[in-house]
Structure formats: C-alpha cells, structure tokens
Amino acid sequence: MKKFNNKVAAITGAASGIGRMLAVNLAVKGCEVAISDIDARGLEKTAEMVEKQKGKVSIHEVDVAQRDQVEKYAANVVKQHGRVDMIINNAGVAVAQSVDDVSYEDFEWLFGINFWGVVYGVKAFLPYLQKQPEGHIVNISSVNGFITWPNHAPYCASKFAVKGFTETLWQELRNTNIRVSCVQPGGIKTNIARNTRFYKSPGNQMTHEQSIDAFDKMAGTSADKAAGIIISGMLKNKRRILVGPDAYVLDGLTRLFPVKFVGWFAAMVGRE
Ligand SMILES: NC(=O)c1ccc[n+]([C@@H]2O[C@H](COP(=O)([O-])OP(=O)(O)OC[C@H]3O[C@@H](n4cnc5c(N)ncnc54)[C@H](O)[C@@H]3O)[C@@H](O)[C@H]2O)c1
Structure with a gap:
C-alpha cells in the first residue's frame, strides 16, 4: 500500500489490542476503518478512539469463525x-493445554478463529480488493508461526498454518495489484493472555493469573508500537513483518539452530 489517505481498511478483532491500535493509527493517516469483532462494547470504545482522531469508522459485529458473517461483513x-x-x-x-489433555472442542474453536477466520477474510474480501487499483491483505501470524511452545500446540499449529497460507497467497498474487503481508509479532502487551482458555494440566502447573503476570513481564512491545511497525511494513510492501526485538532474536536463533532451539526453548519455558 503506497498511502493510506482516503483508503478503506477492514480490520478483524479490532475491539482490543493490536487490532484496536491498527484502527486508530490508520485513521490518523486518513484511512477510513471498518472495524469488526464479537465484542460490541470493545468496538464502541475503539470507534470513540478513532473518532477522536477525526477518523471515519463503521462498526461490524462479526464472528470470524462464521463464514456467512465474514461474507456479509x-x-x-x-x-x-x-x-x-x-x-x-x-x-x-x-x-x-497439552496435546494430551486439550479437548477437540477447544482445538476446533481456536482453529475456527485463528485459521479459518483468516481464510474466510481473504476469500470474502479478495473479489472487492481486485476491483481497486491497489489492494493489501495482511494476515497476523505470530513468532509461533516459526517457533513452538509447550502447551500451545493448537495456537502454534494455527499460526504456522497462517504463515503457509499467506506465503502461498503471496506467490499466487505476486504479479497482481494485491499486496500480501504476513505479520509475526513477538510479545505484545494486549489482552491475549487474559482471554486465553487456560487449563492447569500435568505439564502446565501455573495458574491463569501467574501466566498472565509472566506474559505481561515478557511482552516488551505496546500494541500502539506494534501497529506502527505493521503500518510501516505495509507501506514498504513487506512480505513478512516481524514485530518487536524479541521476534528478531527468535528468528535469528531458529535460523542458526533450527533443531536444537526447539529443545532449548522448551527448557527455558519450563517443560523439558
Ligand atoms: N499479543 C501478542 O503477544 C501476540 C503475539 C503474536 C501474535 N498475536 C496475534 O495478534 C492478533 C491480535 O491479538 P491481540 O494480542 O491484540 O489480542 P487481544 O485479545 O487483545 O485481541 C484479540 C481480539 O480478537 C477478538 N476475537 C476473539 N474471537 C473472535 C471471533 N470469533 N471473531 C472476531 N473477533 C474475535 C477479541 O474479542 C479481541 O478483541 C491475534 O491474531 C494474536 O494471535 C499476538
């Protein structure tokens, strides 16, 4: 995307965290934002923040795991x-939760949002983007799209899947008017740990509160800063946008020690 002025961006999960700050920061650049989420109150708050920046905003209550809702969006x-x-x-x-203990219901819930939500978003919006002189698809993966984390198999699998899906999409669209970016943030201070479906299990002795504390200490980048980095990556039409110094360090370590790092990371986060 060469510039954001007078453009329209649709953003899912915009009632909190990175999505909210993307909406605000894009509005500051003169972009209209069509924000969506399942959290209606959170969306209202994001809309207020956008309007404070004199931005134009529309609100859409959408569950990204429901294909018909994303198509209507x-x-x-x-x-x-x-x-x-x-x-x-x-x-x-x-x-x-560990692979051993996680229920199919939770696994499918997560995949419905993190993976299918991305697929539905791409397929529903692509025909409209193709009508514009320039379009941009941005899919949020994670550092967990290249490093794994014990007790988070569904999350890691979904974020690896988003990376694979997005890179294939980039290959298919590379000679068209549509840009494609895959975003891989490190720890960003948002509500993600609070909103986690958290279970104590044999391999996972922390309480939810302890895990939220640990996440808040580890997450070194604000949502506002993360949004700024993503927007600047979009302006440079970057295929891959790493967010935060920890993302760069982890990327370097996995390149240097692609096999050994898997074990080191498990030991570091407490599951040997
Ligand atoms: N925070 C981090 O450290 C971090 C790191 C890497 C990647 N990410 C990714 O960044 C993205 C944004 O997460 P965040 O950190 O801002 O978390 P967050 O919890 O603050 O925000 C996530 C938003 O998604 C919404 N959501 C949940 N289920 C939904 C559904 N079915 N339909 C529509 N919206 C739904 C929530 O209501 C919430 O507003 C996620 O894809 C996350 O996996 C976050």
Whole structure:
C-alpha cells in the first residue's frame, strides 16, 4: 500500500489490542476503518478512539469463525464505504493445554478463529480488493508461526498454518495489484493472555493469573508500537513483518539452530 489517505481498511478483532491500535493509527493517516469483532462494547470504545482522531469508522459485529458473517461483513463494508482497499485478518485467541489433555472442542474453536477466520477474510474480501487499483491483505501470524511452545500446540499449529497460507497467497498474487503481508509479532502487551482458555494440566502447573503476570513481564512491545511497525511494513510492501526485538532474536536463533532451539526453548519455558 503506497498511502493510506482516503483508503478503506477492514480490520478483524479490532475491539482490543493490536487490532484496536491498527484502527486508530490508520485513521490518523486518513484511512477510513471498518472495524469488526464479537465484542460490541470493545468496538464502541475503539470507534470513540478513532473518532477522536477525526477518523471515519463503521462498526461490524462479526464472528470470524462464521463464514456467512465474514461474507456479509465484506459486502457491508463496500455498501457503507463505497470500496475496500485492505483487509487485516487480526482476530485471534489462545488455548493453554497439552496435546494430551486439550479437548477437540477447544482445538476446533481456536482453529475456527485463528485459521479459518483468516481464510474466510481473504476469500470474502479478495473479489472487492481486485476491483481497486491497489489492494493489501495482511494476515497476523505470530513468532509461533516459526517457533513452538509447550502447551500451545493448537495456537502454534494455527499460526504456522497462517504463515503457509499467506506465503502461498503471496506467490499466487505476486504479479497482481494485491499486496500480501504476513505479520509475526513477538510479545505484545494486549489482552491475549487474559482471554486465553487456560487449563492447569500435568505439564502446565501455573495458574491463569501467574501466566498472565509472566506474559505481561515478557511482552516488551505496546500494541500502539506494534501497529506502527505493521503500518510501516505495509507501506514498504513487506512480505513478512516481524514485530518487536524479541521476534528478531527468535528468528535469528531458529535460523542458526533450527533443531536444537526447539529443545532449548522448551527448557527455558519450563517443560523439558
Ligand atoms: N499479543 C501478542 O503477544 C501476540 C503475539 C503474536 C501474535 N498475536 C496475534 O495478534 C492478533 C491480535 O491479538 P491481540 O494480542 O491484540 O489480542 P487481544 O485479545 O487483545 O485481541 C484479540 C481480539 O480478537 C477478538 N476475537 C476473539 N474471537 C473472535 C471471533 N470469533 N471473531 C472476531 N473477533 C474475535 C477479541 O474479542 C479481541 O478483541 C491475534 O491474531 C494474536 O494471535 C499476538
């Protein structure tokens, strides 16, 4: 995306964290934002923040795991704004439990949002983006799209899947008017740990509160800073946007020690 002025961005999961700050920061750059989430109150708060920046905003209650809702979202954005230039597939959730113990219900819930939500977002918005001189698809993966983390198999699998899906999409669209970026943030201070479906299990002795504390200490980048980095990556049409110094360190370590690092990381986070 060369510039954001007078463009329209649809953002999922925009009632909190990175999605909220993407909406605010894009509005500051003159972009209209069509924000969506399942959290209606959170969306209202994001809309207030956008309007404070004199931004134009529309609100859409959408569960990204429901294909029909995402398809209606795309049509409604175009109806209300006259066009759409960007889709940022950001909504995401986590489950903390071992593979042994995790229920299929939680596994499928997470995949419905983190993976299928991204697929639905891409397929629903693509035909509209193709009508614009320039379009941009931004899918939020994670450092867990290249490093694994004990007790987070569903999350890691979903974020590896988003990376694979997004890179393939980039290959298919590389000679078209649509840019594609895969975002891989490190620890960002948001509500993600609070919103995690957290379970104590033999391999996972922390309480939810302890894990939230540990996450807050580890997450070194604010959501505002993360949004700034993503937007600047979009302006440079980067295929891969790493967010935060920890993301760069982890990327370097996995390149240097692709096999050994898996064991070191397990030991470091307390599961040998
Ligand atoms: N915070 C981090 O450290 C971090 C690191 C790497 C990647 N990410 C990714 O960044 C993205 C944003 O997460 P965040 O950290 O801002 O978390 P967050 O919990 O603050 O925000 C996530 C938003 O997604 C929404 N959401 C949940 N289920 C939904 C559904 N079914 N339909 C629509 N919206 C739904 C939530 O209501 C919430 O507003 C996620 O994809 C997450 O996996 C976060």
